[in-house]
Amino acid sequence: MKKRMLVLVLAMGILTTGIFSGCGQKAQTESVDLTTVDLETIEEKAKEEGEIASVGMPDDWANWKSSWETITSTYGLEHEDTDMSSAEELSMFENEKDAPTKDIGDVGQAFGKTAVEMGVVQPYKASTWDSIPDWAKDPDGNWTISYVGTMSSMVNQDKVPETIDSWEALKNSNAKVTVGDVVRAASSQMAVLSCAYALGGDMDNLDPAFEYFKELAEEGRLDTAEFSQERMNRGEIEVMLTWDYLTLQYRDLTLATNPEQNIECHVMRDGALQSGYCLVINKYAPHPYAAAQTVEYMLSDEGQIDRARGYARPIRSDVELPEDLKAKMIADEEYENAIPLTDTEALTETCTQIAERWEEEIVPLME
Numbered sequence: 001m002k003k004r005m006l007v008l009v010l011a012m013g014i015l016t017t018g019i020f021s022g023c024g025q026k027a028q029t030e031s032v033d034l035t036t037v038d039l040e041t042i043e044e045k046a047k048e049e050g051e052i053a054s055v056g057m058p059d060d061w062a063n064w065k066s067s068w069e070t071i072t073s074t075y076g077l078e079h080e081d082t083d084m085s086s087a088e089e090l091s092m093f094e095n096e097k098d099a100p101t102k103d104i105g106d107v108g109q110a111f112g113k114t115a116v117e118m119g120v121v122q123p124y125k126a127s128t129w130d131s132i133p134d135w136a137k138d139p140d141g142n143w144t145i146s147y148v149g150t151m152s153s154m155v156n157q158d159k160v161p162e163t164i165d166s167w168e169a170l171k172n173s174n175a176k177v178t179v180g181d182v183v184r185a186a187s188s189q190m191a192v193l194s195c196a197y198a199l200g201g202d203m204d205n206l207d208p209a210f211e212y213f214k215e216l217a218e219e220g221r222l223d224t225a226e227f228s229q230e231r232m233n234r235g236e237i238e239v240m241l242t243w244d245y246l247t248l249q250y251r252d253l254t255l256a257t258n259p260e261q262n263i264e265c266h267v268m269r270d271g272a273l274q275s276g277y278c279l280v281i282n283k284y285a286p287h288p289y290a291a292a293q294t295v296e297y298m299l300s301d302e303g304q305i306d307r308a309r310g311y312a313r314p315i316r317s318d319v320e321l322p323e324d325l326k327a328k329m330i331a332d333e334e335y336e337n338a339i340p341l342t343d344t345e346a347l348t349e350t351c352t353q354i355a356e357r358w359e360e361e362i363v364p365l366m367e
Helices: 008-014 039-049 064-075 086-095 109-118 167-172 186-198 207-218 229-233 244-257 288-298 301-309 344-366
Strands: 051-055 078-082 104-108 144-156 239-243 263-267 273-282
Touching: 039 051, 039 064, 039 288, 051 086, 051 288, 064 078, 064 288, 064 301, 086 104, 086 109, 104 109, 104 288, 109 273, 109 344, 144 186, 144 244, 144 301, 167 186, 167 207, 186 207, 186 239, 186 273, 186 344, 207 344, 229 244, 239 244, 244 263, 273 288, 288 301
Parallel strands: 051 078, 051 104
Antiparallel strands: 104 273, 144 239, 144 263, 144 273
16 A cells, blocks of 8 residues: 555654665755746756656555656656655655755655755645645745545445434444554554544544444444455445545445445544645755655646546546546535644654554454
């Protein structure tokens, strides 16, 4: 699975270690202040650079593939990506600073502040800057969230006929719940936090969620196995909890194999947590203009629609999505009570607590 399936607390530890060698690195380019360069010059210089190297932005995640194809055809930038965790991305920027090979990355929201503190990113504000919410961008332009995920359910209605669009509805069903590895997976930890918010808790009060999951565990309703597409295809998964852009992708993949399977996806409306992912430009980028041009495209109307085609909800609310795409996504009204997680420092600390408490309080009940 992609980089996001790493626990934030463990990932943070990687940031302090040097894990990459200098083999095959390119010479560092002269520093460029991208905040002072106009769009015409950025496009011109980007075409001269002719390439863009990304980390954590593979073709099969959030429909990056379409964006990279457009960037190549429009600006002549040849692209390559190395998939890795958010922590590894920032470590690579730091460890390669004398001979950098990477230009741009996509890191979890909790890592935006970390990137600035490490001093490994440089600012750039896209021309659509004003249409991006203040909470979703660094004031100086060092990182910008380009899309968000919202906690959701994927339900095999052949086994669970109820509509599961809330934690209350899930509790009242007899469904077995696949929540993933809460000790290690960030998305699974967010499911627990979503439950806390739904039941009157928050980042400072996780008790309601742990009481909820203890009850499920004692009833034998927590799936002890990891999610896999193969298990979903075999009808072994009853209810899966994760980000909406993942549940919708899993739905499509399952229906491609088993078109008769009855699957529904819904936002968990009583705990509709949203977390985003930040575009960051390497401070030492060998192709800084290409990196700026990439950010410009990713935050354009076209780039935002690309994310939506991968079921990741664009950060810009002023982008009009095609009707055929809207029809495949979860209805807008299910997002009315969405809860953006804007305090990344508190979020990281909360993830640590969730992981520790899950291992101590829930895992023993599942054995």
